[in-house]
Amino acid sequence: MIKTLTGKIDFAESLRGQSATFILSMSNTKTANIEGITQAGIPGMLHLTPTLDAEFLCTGEVRSLENIATTPKGVPTPALITRAVHLLHPFGTVELLNLGIEVTPKVDYFTCHDMEISGSDSIDTGANIDALTVFQKGLAFGQSYTPKNDYVILGESVPSGTTTALATALALGYACEDKFSSSFKNAPHTIKKEVVESALKNIDPADDLFTILSKVSDNMLIFNAGFILGANDKNTPIVLAGGTQMACVLLVVNRILEAMEGEIDATKISLCTTKWVAEDPHSDIQGLLEMLSFPVNSYYTNFDFSLTAHPALKLYDEGEAKEGVGAGGALMYGVLNGLTKEEITRKVESFLG
């Protein structure tokens, strides 16, 4: 079942039965190398997470490492959910967006848009992103991109992306300290807080918007802000598939519009996340979306792992993992095409043996 976070159910319902292009945007930030900052991936191999997620989503195989990315506690990647939906009711097209990853996914035949962007540095010392160029690349991509299907579901895989998203939103002046999600149940607020505080110290009061972004953000946030604005010019319907990181993309869009004194008709832009994010007591995605000066429709599906006994999947329901690889948007796509919680659960289980 699809629940409305902000706006009305009508946009989601209008997508029922429509075909979708799923785009996975992938990026690395060295912020992920800070010990203990994320559990999205394999220790020492965190930078591989987007690569492995993309390989598994496209081919069902993990090629750049032997096993599917699992966290120290054994939480499997949400790519399992997205892949399960793709097997049960395929996306019309799956494409990849390389926004600066260290290792290119080993997949043939799938379109991988290489945006020729370098991975960014750790935000505690400065991300060192050419933010204006990255934004302009996103804008140009959105303006030229014609999906092969009715609409776009835009997911992301960026290890430590909630940290860079939090730093970005704070640096842009949003009062959102407690609104950001984490892949941890007990979010490592100390480490995360320290990193964000270090990042914010690098901001000079005279810095303009893109200078701020160049210091504290990540490529995914900046590029996709451009992508959304560009695609909106073309009236391409987009579902941002993700949690607080995707909300942050919209917060960036919001500041850019303010800086440029621009306006947006956001009726074709929406966000869809998981129940684990939407009902997370430790974050507030709805609050983030309500900070926007334009209204967006946002949703979540009530999918959880209550129908499984698999201990690794149960960790999701315990709050140890919440979102990523477009899981929320994929689940909405599945529900809009008739898939049941039971079917999706069984398919996800089948990957774990």
Place this chain on the structure above:
Amino acid sequence: MIKTLTGKIDFAESLRGQSATFILSMSNTKTANIEGITQAGIPGMLHLTPTLDAEFLCTGEVRSLENIATTPKGVPTPALITRAVHLLHPFGTVELLNLGIEVTPKVDYFTCHDMEISGSDSIDTGANIDALTVFQKGLAFGQSYTPKNDYVILGESVPSGTTTALATALALGYACEDKFSSSFKNAPHTIKKEVVESALKNIDPADDLFTILSKVSDNMLIFNAGFILGANDKNTPIVLAGGTQMACVLLVVNRILEAMEGEIDATKISLCTTKWVAEDPHSDIQGLLEMLSFPVNSYYTNFDFSLTAHPALKLYDEGEAKEGVGAGGALMYGVLNGLTKEEITRKVESFLG
């Protein structure tokens, strides 16, 4: 589940969720009139098999004869499998290719490309095909053909087609005596062998490629070799849906390329067959494909009739029927669109009452 025979899974995965045009290529060779050479059809009515297969595939009805083509032992045509997939997750388009059949299928509204080719004679006395013209018709068709969908699944229905395929491959110099499949569990090697030997005796050492084909081949093999080469010029993705006969089409392509000193980028060409062919201990489709001087991706699905108790369908699992009417490619299309073995089995059962 889709298994890889040669190449990598990526090409198949890239077709997940894509729409397909299913083309049934139909041909008659008088080789089928030799008593005991095939069990694909009704004794005395073997020439009707492609006609009936086409009618059933398109309309669910058999119009040019009272009952669905069954073999003496009561093995139902694999058209049941292709039709079942088409009912559960329809092909975008179904089209027919008339490559010389005696009776035109009685179907309205479906495009039937009539290539104005006559049925061929029995290979034991000489097939009497204008092979160059048939090839050129295939080439021109492939060059001009634009599918209405993302890719093409090309199936065939040619009674006694494995015999003409074996003769063709041997005449073209491939050491493949034991690599060809048969619709029989206990393949009638004596009759088949005699016919193939008689056919090969008609070859003169001075014969060029097309003269050889004109004596020992069938229209489906020759036309589709041209079709594939023509379609490849247009970059149309094609799944050859079939077993050793479709492998033979590629062996013909291979010899034509050698003769013309041509090259092919076969990245958009693949083959998909059934488990019954792929795991047949009496033939070796993988071995045939490995004889090509260009690499192709080939697959099979692990569909079998283990979930049914219907004795006529059980005969497939016992090796009495293996492939035809694009069943292998149809099954892959089904799996790529979320169909389960259970669903397909029940649908096939529903045709038998």
